Each structure stands twice: as C-alpha cells, then as structure tokens.
Amino acid sequence: GESVGLHLPTLSVQEGDNSIINCAYSNSASDYFIWYKQESGKGPQFIIDIRSNMDKRQGQRVTVLLNKTVKHLSLQIAATQPGDSAVYFCAERLSGGYNKLIFGAGTRLAVHP
Amino acid sequence: NAGVMQNPRHLVRRRGQEARLRCSPMKGHSHVYWYRQLPEEGLKFMVYLQKENIIDESGMPKERFSAEFPKEGPSILRIQQVVRGDSAAYFCASSQQGNNEQFFGPGTRLTVL
Numbered sequence: 008g009e010s011v012g013l014h015l016p017t018l019s020v021q022e023g024d025n026s027i028i029n030c031a032y033s034n035s036a037s038d039y040f041i042w043y044k045q046e047s048g049k050g051p052q053f054i055i056d057i058r059s060n061m062d063k064r065q066g067q068r069v070t071v072l073l074n075k076t077v078k079h080l081s082l083q084i085a086a087t088q089p090g091d092s093a094v095y096f097c098a099e100r101l102s103g104g105y106n107k108l109i110f111g112a113g114t115r116l117a118v119h120p
Numbered sequence: 121n122a123g124v125m126q127n128p129r130h131l132v133r134r135r136g137q138e139a140r141l142r143c144s145p146m147k148g149h150s151h152v153y154w155y156r157q158l159p160e161e162g163l164k165f166m167v168y169l170q171k172e173n174i175i176d177e178s179g180m181p182k183e184r185f186s187a188e189f190p191k192e193g194p195s196i197l198r199i200q201q202v203v204r205g206d207s208a209a210y211f212c213a214s215s216q217q218g219n220n221e222q223f224f225g226p227g228t229r230l231t232v233l
Binding site: 106112 | 124153155162168215
C-alpha cells in the first residue's frame with residue numbers, strides 16, 4: 008500500500024555533532040515533502056519542506072535532500088543541540104490530490120551532552 | 121496570533137460512550153484536517169473539511185465516526201459508541217488555502233476504558 012517511512016528507530020548523537028535522519032517514500036506521484044518535529048505531548052511542528060522539482064533546500068541549521076530516483080528523503084541537522092531531541096516525521100503529499108499528508112512512522116532523535 | 125486550539129486536551133470515556141473533539145483553526149484559516157496517531161506511529165489522515173463541506177473523508181472509518189466544520193464555531197470530530205481501539209491522540213491541523221502549510225494543534229488524547 009501507499010506508505011512513507013520507517014519503523015520507529017532511535018538515532019543517538021552527541022551534542023554538537025551533525026544528525027542525518029532518513030526516510031523512504033513509495034509514491035512517485037508525490038509533489039511535496041515536509042519534515043516535522045514532534046516533542047512529547049505536543050503536535051507536529053513544521054521544520055522544512057521541499058517540492059519535487061528541487062533536490063536540496065536549506066534552512067537554519069537544517070537541510071533537506073530529495074532523491075526522486077530512489078524515492079529517498081533526508082533531514083540533516085547541523086550542530087545538534089539537546090533541544091533537538093524529539094521524534095522526526097517525514098510526510099508527503101500526492102500530486103493532484105487534496106492537501107492530505109501521508110506520514111512515516113518517525114525517527115526518535117536522542118541528543119546526549 | 122493564537123495557533124490551532126484543540127479541546128479537551130485529555131478525554132476519558134467508557135466503552136459505548138460518545139467522544140466529541142473540538143478544533144478551532146488559526147485565524148483566517150478555512151481548511152481543517154483531522155489525523156489520528158497511535159503510540160510510536162506516524163499520523164494517519166482521517167478527514168479534510170472546509171467551512172460546511174467535507175472535501176475528503178477517505179481516511180475516516182465508515183461507522184461511528186463523523187466530522188463537521190460549521191459556518192460558525194469549531195470543527196468537531198465525533199466518535200459514537202467508542203471502543204478501546206479508538207484510544208489514540210487526535211490532531212487537528214489548519215491551513216489558509218487547500219495547498220498551503222498545515223499548522224497542527226496540540227492534540228486530544230482519548231482514552232477508552
């Protein structure tokens with residue numbers, strides 16, 4: 008079936024290191040991808056997005072890479088901080104569909120001092 | 121500028137009772153989306169509404185679940201005759217237009233005893 012992403016693995020990093028979180032998607036018809044951060048007990052918070060006509064987009068300390076050939080999305084966080092500890096979800100939106108998002112299962116990022 | 125508001129934040133119901141979850145979108149937003157999240161999983165799309173219209177309810181169970189977004193007042197997700205499997209976090213998101221970024225509320229955590 009249509010799905011995005013991962014089972015819920017945990018990525019442990021040291022404070023100050025760079026983090027890379029990966030996501031595989033299966034819908035070649037998707038035209039828009041988003042990364043969300045979710046802290047315990049809260050709703051998802053938008054981090055960065057990318058459209059299918061791009062392969063890289065940079066924000067503040069974050070970079071999203073899109074490889075449509077292998078249907079792969081990654082989120083890079085530079086100089087990871089304790090406040091970055093959360094579950095990260097990728098989500099996709101199908102082209103021509105309504106604005107419903109298909110979420111992956113997420114990756115837990117644990118930042119150690 | 122208040123964000124998306126949901127209430128109650130926590131709701132406990134016994135099997136067979138009704139659950140009503142409310143969502144007030146951000147000011148100026150006329151598009152509302154409901155998602156369900158089980159523990160350690162990503163969000164699953166349920167329904168997409170505009171004022172007084174259901175646009176896409178492809179993710180909503182056919183029985184016991186209904187949603188509305190009246191001309192005045194919040195959007196309501198209603199679950200009749202709740203069962204233990206309905207226990208989850210229910211998130212509402214809103215957007216200004218149908219293809220714009222979705223802003224998420226803090227969620228309602230439903231527990232069915």
